[in-house]
Ligand SMILES: Cc1ncc(C[n+]2csc(CCOP(=O)(O)OP(=O)(O)O)c2C)c(N)n1
Ligand code: SF4
């Protein structure tokens with residue numbers, strides 16, 4: 001697999017140092033190529049493009065209201081197909097724009113079989129507005145609106161998307177760029193809606209040093225906190241990094257302790273999180289075994 | 292072709308003739324029949340459009356925006372709660388300079404639930420950058436939709452247009468309708484800023500105060516330019532199809548001493564009231580406002596004005612009364628009537644004129660002396 005040299009994400013974006021949102025997008029765009037339109041709801045990505053009349057993104061980018069990305073992409077995809085064009089329509093949305101305010105339009109677009117790729121980069125909070133809780137925030141994580149740690153588990157958006165039975169869905173993390181790149185390529189070979197959920201470690205939000213973004217992504221996978229897989233027509237296969245990691249998972253504390261957001265998390269919550277992780281792993285393993 | 296149709300059917304007919312590439316809509320009483328007829332035409336193949344059956348009005352407008360950005364013609368229809376739910380996206384459509392056409396079937400806003408005619412829904416969209424026209428008859432609803440496309444799509448405008456028709460009072464009543472052969476009345480759409488992956492650009496990107504402010508002015512400049520465009524499209528329509536429209540529809544105004552102003556079906560009712568009053572020797576006239584945005588110049592010099600509002604801006608006054616007052620720079624008699632579908636007959640309107648009291652505001656049957 002050769003990752004193209006072309007850059008569609010140009011230098012000097014307004015992203016924070018170590019931002020996985022931009023790192024993810026860099027590979028997404030390399031995989032998608034130039035005949036692509038990106039639809040972006042309110043999120044960090046709407047900021048890191050830069051301000052008019054400049055843009056750091058070298059492809060058409062449609063910025064749209066927070067709740068509306070999938071609906072906007074729906075209309076665009078229908079229009080482009082009516083015009084006989086194969087242009088990729090890719091929604092690139094945060095966890096807030098996907099799990100919370102945008103879930104209605106996401107669900108509608110998937111039900112309708114819209115021909116598009118929906119990518120949710122998940123930094124597990126509302127980054128744009130300064131790190132408030134989202135449906136993606138894990139149990140125990142401190143955000144500005146959960147100052148004592150979140151009381152609820154992360155919403156299982158993948159199960160919700162899977163219930164729409166899309167032809168292709170996957171999880172990814174830019175700490176594994178080849179896996180991410182390949183999954184975008186795979187997704188774009190399918191007609192109809194596909195979904196990729198990307199864990200995007202966020203240094204200021206999660207409170208770890210910017211040079212540790214890739215390491216944090218790897219730890220998420222090695223501890224089983226994040227599992228890499230893809231599902232084609234409902235058939236699940238774990239991806240290589242997770243397959244290897246889950247033979248002998250690293251202790252969860254290795255992932256939690258370097259992050260300021262989990263500081264002071266109480267023992268009971270850590271145990272609950274561990275149970276949650278092992279239940280999830282069992283569920284995925286048995287789904288894979290069923291074939 | 293001469294036929295009999297409801298307002299909703301007339302709108303759906305006109306849309307089928309304008310042939311939008313993408314129609315995205317969500318049902319709501321009393322708009323439903325519009326989109327049902329369109330959906331049927333698409334599924335039977337008589338209309339070669341993509342009909343997106345979205346999950347909400349917010350998404351309906353978002354889908355129209357996404358489609359319109361590729362440079363194709365788009366349409367949606369809604370009413371009341373649906374229009375309010377869409378509000379974030381109606382702003383987005385105008386700000387993105389997209390010539391989307393929407394039919395809004397005017398209906399009251401809850402609570403309490405009320406499905407009857409009222410202009411509160413559309414008037415809450417007044418400041419979004421949409422052009423707004425109000426129909427007074429089934430024929431006019433049809434004609435207004437046909438004209439909405441060339442107006443919205445004109446290079447000097449490139450703003451969305453909302454065609455309003457009163458819920459039930461127009462959407463569901465049968466009146467004669469004469470359909471036309473559209474021919475080349477609606478030219479193919481050329482959207483100068485359509486998305487082109489070979490010439491990439493950012494749409495709706497972060498914008499600082501200086502540029503943002505300039506873009507707002509561009510909207511207003513186009514609003515002002517739209518006056519000439521509306522005029523020339525209406526003239527073209529009249530030349531081709533024989534029906535003439537202005538910014539207002541004036542009835543016996545030239546020698547009138549008192550003029551009634553209203554929008555939609557109440558404006559039509561006012562014409563009958565004028566006939567009654569003339570018999571009594573009162574020199575009355577009626578000026579039905581068709582275009583709310585852009586708001587036209589009004590030739591009302593030397594006449595008393597009675598304004599009927601089918602909505603209200605709480606804490607200040609009737610929206611139409613306020614607008615007319617500020618246009619003519621003097622007092623009017625403001626009657627608030629017909630909210631939530633309240634029955635208002637031509638007899639009632641004649642009564643407003645007889646008992647008019649310039650400078651005063653009365654709520655018909657509720658508060659005041661009418
Ligand atoms: C309707 C609406 N409500 C609230 C906001 C404010 N807002 C903008 S972005 C954002 C959070 C975005 O979070 P997420 O989708 O996770 O993306 P991230 O910023 O983390 O990249 C919020 C709350 C908005 N733009 N629109
Ligand atoms: S807050 Fe996080 S996701 Fe947002 S730009 Fe900064 S690093 Fe990226």
Ligand SMILES: [Mg+2]
Nearest residue numbers: 094095125127
């Ligand atoms: Mg986020």
